[in-house]
Every structure is written in C-alpha cells, then in structure tokens.
Amino acid sequence: MQHITRRATLALGAASLATGAQAQGVPRAEIPPPAQPIEQGAALRVIRPARFIDADETIFRENAARFSERYNVPVRVDFVGWEDIRPQTAVIANTGSGPDVVIGWADDPHVYVDKLHDLSELADYLGRRYGGWSFLARKYGMQHNSTKWIGIPFGGGTGPICYRASALREAGFDKLPEDHAGFLRLCQALKRINKPAGFALGNAVGDGNGFANWLLWSHGASLTDEEGTISINSRETLAALNYLRELYPTFAPGTLSWLDPSNNRAYASQEVHLTANGVSLYYALKNDPRTKPIADDTEHAPLPRGVSAGPPQSATVLNAMVFRHVRYPNAAKEFIRFMMEAEQYDPWLTGSLGYWSQPLEAYRQSAVWTSDPKLTLFREAMNHQYWSGYKGPITQASGAVAADYVLVQMCSSVASGQATPEAAAREAERRARRYYRA
Incomplete structure (x- = not known):
C-alpha cells in the first residue's frame, strides 16, 4: 500500500x-x-x-x-x-x-x-x-x-515450458518433445534421474488454470463449443484426463497444493527441473548471483502441442x-x-x-x-489463439468458471485418485452448467 x-x-x-x-x-x-x-x-x-x-x-x-x-x-x-x-x-x-x-x-x-x-x-x-x-x-x-x-x-503473462537444459540432456533428450507420448517419456526419464517435472494442480490463478487448459486444449478438448454450449464432458476430455493419470506420477511431491509462487520456489531450489512459468522465474534466477548458474542453464519452449495446430496456451x-x-x-x-x-x-x-x-x-x-x-x-503471449472459455465467447459464465477453478479441480481430482476421468468430467459439466444457465 x-x-x-x-x-x-x-x-x-x-x-x-x-x-x-x-x-x-x-x-x-x-x-x-x-x-x-x-x-x-x-x-x-x-x-x-x-x-x-x-x-x-x-x-x-x-x-x-x-x-x-x-x-x-x-x-x-x-x-x-x-x-x-x-x-x-x-x-x-x-x-x-x-x-x-x-x-x-x-x-x-x-x-x-x-x-x-x-x-x-x-x-x-x-x-x-x-x-x-x-x-x-x-x-x-x-x-x-x-x-x-x-x-x-x-x-x-504466458507460461511456456521452463526447463534445465542439462537435465534434458541427462535424461536423453536434445529438445522438448511436442507430442504427448514424447513428453510423457521425458517426464518419466526426469523422474528416474531424480530431476522431476512439476505443474500446479492447486487453485492457482495463472499456473493452475494454465496447466488445466493446456492439458485439455492439447487433446482437442474445450469447455464450450463455438456457440457457447457446454462441451467439457467429451471423449477428448477423457483422453486428456487419462493422460494426466500417467503424467502425474512423474511430478515432484506436493503439486496438488501448489499456488502461483510454488513452482517458482521449487525450480529455484532445484526440486523440479521442468515446469511451466512466466518470465518471473527466469528474471529472479538471472538477477540473483546465487541462482544465476540455474538461469544460464534454463531454456524456454512452447507447451507441447499434442493434437493442436499451434501452441495450446493463453495468457494470464x-x-x-x-x-x-x-x-x-x-x-x-x-x-x-x-x-x-x-x-x-x-x-x-x-x-x-x-x-x-x-x-x-x-x-x-x-x-x-x-x-x-x-x-x-x-x-507472442497476447497473440496466442486460446482463451478462457475456449471455444466459446468470453462471458460472465466463462469468467465464473475460471474464478471457481472448475477445470483445475477436475484435473486435480483425477490426479489425486479421488475421481475417475468419467466422474470428474461429469462433475465439471454439472458445475459449468450452473454458471451458463444463470
């Protein structure tokens, strides 16, 4: 103040x-x-x-x-x-x-x-x-x-992949895979060498929504269709959530409670070697003599495309x-x-x-x-072709779904084992309909 x-x-x-x-x-x-x-x-x-x-x-x-x-x-x-x-x-x-x-x-x-x-x-x-x-x-x-x-x-602020180049090489990769199968293999390899990935699955405005949206968009899923009709309970969403069940075990511990500062801290302390983040992480590493070697070893890449034609990410x-x-x-x-x-x-x-x-x-x-x-x-952050409420219009309802972390909690319930992909998608559909009918 x-x-x-x-x-x-x-x-x-x-x-x-x-x-x-x-x-x-x-x-x-x-x-x-x-x-x-x-x-x-x-x-x-x-x-x-x-x-x-x-x-x-x-x-x-x-x-x-x-x-x-x-x-x-x-x-x-x-x-x-x-x-x-x-x-x-x-x-x-x-x-x-x-x-x-x-x-x-x-x-x-x-x-x-x-x-x-x-x-x-x-x-x-x-x-x-x-x-x-x-x-x-x-x-x-x-x-x-x-x-x-x-x-x-x-x-x-957009959140591309932020990774340690040396860790990728040690895991046997010379670049970040753009396909789901390759990205999963990379995260599994990072886990094996004790240099895991980590993505926010808590109620984080930027990082939580960013990860949930990437997961869905890269599989061709969306909250609504072009007309604004709820479309979250789809086979594309189920494919995304089933992929998450394979991906989540490669994450560092604690990601279910991560808020926006959490992955910054985990990356800076070398608890994770790959995450999604904005410039803030690189800025902090670069401007602190203690962590500048980490910044020098850090690279950025668009989030894996999966089935998307372009980077499946938006901006906070x-x-x-x-x-x-x-x-x-x-x-x-x-x-x-x-x-x-x-x-x-x-x-x-x-x-x-x-x-x-x-x-x-x-x-x-x-x-x-x-x-x-x-x-x-x-x-390119503000020219990405995805947005909150994609594929439909931005309205009071789409804003309320984002504010209530409907998609984030759908993902976290599957990652934690509290819900099957089918049950989680149905619950997300039910919660989204509350707002779209209001």
Whole structure:
C-alpha cells in the first residue's frame, strides 16, 4: 500500500526522469488523446495483482507518481494477492464503493459488464496510436458480440515450458518433445534421474488454470463449443484426463497444493527441473548471483502441442476496469491512458523483462525482446489463439468458471485418485452448467 503525492514524486529522482529515453524505439501515431477533463479535486485509488518481479511494482509506482506530478492528482496504489483480487473485486461490485481503477484478471470485466464504464473511446485512441490491439486484448477487452470495450488489458503473462537444459540432456533428450507420448517419456526419464517435472494442480490463478487448459486444449478438448454450449464432458476430455493419470506420477511431491509462487520456489531450489512459468522465474534466477548458474542453464519452449495446430496456451491477462460508482471516472480513464503511453509503458515492460507482454502491437518493437534470446518467445503471449472459455465467447459464465477453478479441480481430482476421468468430467459439466444457465 502506498499513497503517491507530489512530494513522493520528487523523491523518486532519476529513475522517473529516465523513462522517456527508454521508449524512443516504440513507433506511435501522432493523434490527440480523448478529451476528458479531470474532475476538480480528484484523487484515485488503484488496486492490481501483486508483483512477482520487483521492477513490476517499482516502475508501476514510479509511473503512478509521474501521473500525480503531471495532473496534481494523489494516487494510492495497493498490490493485492493473486488469489485475493477477485474476491475484492466482487465486494467492490456488490457494494458500489471502493477503488477507482481495478486492474483485475482477464475475464473479470465480463463478470461485471453492467456495472462498468464504457472504455471504447480510450481503447480506440490507444489502438490507433500504437498499431492496433493484439488478439487476446480484443478478446478480453471487448464485450462479446459488441464493439464496446469494457476493459483495457495492460498485458499478459504466458507460461511456456521452463526447463534445465542439462537435465534434458541427462535424461536423453536434445529438445522438448511436442507430442504427448514424447513428453510423457521425458517426464518419466526426469523422474528416474531424480530431476522431476512439476505443474500446479492447486487453485492457482495463472499456473493452475494454465496447466488445466493446456492439458485439455492439447487433446482437442474445450469447455464450450463455438456457440457457447457446454462441451467439457467429451471423449477428448477423457483422453486428456487419462493422460494426466500417467503424467502425474512423474511430478515432484506436493503439486496438488501448489499456488502461483510454488513452482517458482521449487525450480529455484532445484526440486523440479521442468515446469511451466512466466518470465518471473527466469528474471529472479538471472538477477540473483546465487541462482544465476540455474538461469544460464534454463531454456524456454512452447507447451507441447499434442493434437493442436499451434501452441495450446493463453495468457494470464491484467485487465483494467472502471466501475460506474466511482467519483472521478475521467481521472480514472486518464490514469489508464497515461500508464499505457510509451514513456511509461515501455520502461515498465522493459524493466520487468517482458513479464506482462504487450497488448498493443507497437510494443513488439520494444528493445526488451532482443535484449536476451531467452525472452523472445514471450513476445507472442497476447497473440496466442486460446482463451478462457475456449471455444466459446468470453462471458460472465466463462469468467465464473475460471474464478471457481472448475477445470483445475477436475484435473486435480483425477490426479489425486479421488475421481475417475468419467466422474470428474461429469462433475465439471454439472458445475459449468450452473454458471451458463444463470
């Protein structure tokens, strides 16, 4: 928690002053921003998910302080635990009070669509200025079957395979297999040499949902069909869950209770040598002298395709929304615009090593993506062709299924032996129908 005022801005010093120079390689169109005068006496409170990378929070706060300095608007920024921000957003929506800007998760604006300000003018400006919006930004930012923007995606973190190259070689592999059978053989070999894999099967917003979705999508399964009809109880889902019964015994102990920080810790402590993770893990390893040798031995690869035509992964998306009850909506929108402009956004993107990959196409030209070849893969995070609720529309129902960990718990019940694949798929179908009928 921090209040950012004019005085705090001055204390930030050179780090804030240097931000503009770092953004000069990002192309942009010279067009005027939306005319939305900030309300007299405005003050803002912002909440967003907690950082996994120190620079994410440090530079975000510096940028918020720059906004305060420029517009004389005090800003308070609160960083909230990943598993806590959705419950807090629900309270804000139901009570009609609270922060002016909520930067929540991908689906969240679709859960509260009737309680949000229309952000279309702002989205149009940013899209025209910075080369257009990425695939997932459009998916999550726009209301289904509408041109109305209900959220402004700040970026997305994707979780490809993160592995120790030396462990792969020791296990007899020179690259990561893309097929299910080959990936299973690799994980079995890693287990035999006591350098196992591990994937989150607990209620983890990013890693738990990411693993469950990969498992399903790589087998051709989906929560719904293109029309939004529940399709989870299918032969493709059963194939995925039966595969999980073979794969899970190769995992390190404890993955059933893993939350988002868990596999970071396990990989850094060499309890696992292969997992799925965003840039945060590599960033932490690279910037700590004690773990830099692990970073040097770490490589990234897309999640195994299985039967999918492309990488069967999506992104954990930060999505900003402004509730109708806020006192200073123009100030809130102007804050979002300011934070997305190149002078603020590119230093944030670069300083975090691309942890929250860009939603606007112009930022593909950011120097961060050529600064380290191990980062380049993450540039594509927001253009993956899978999303929460795939294959159907993103709606209040798809958001609720993700928030309730329906697919994660389907997988964990099979991995733990508490349910057969058939029973788990039926239960997931029953739970999903509750939300889709509401």
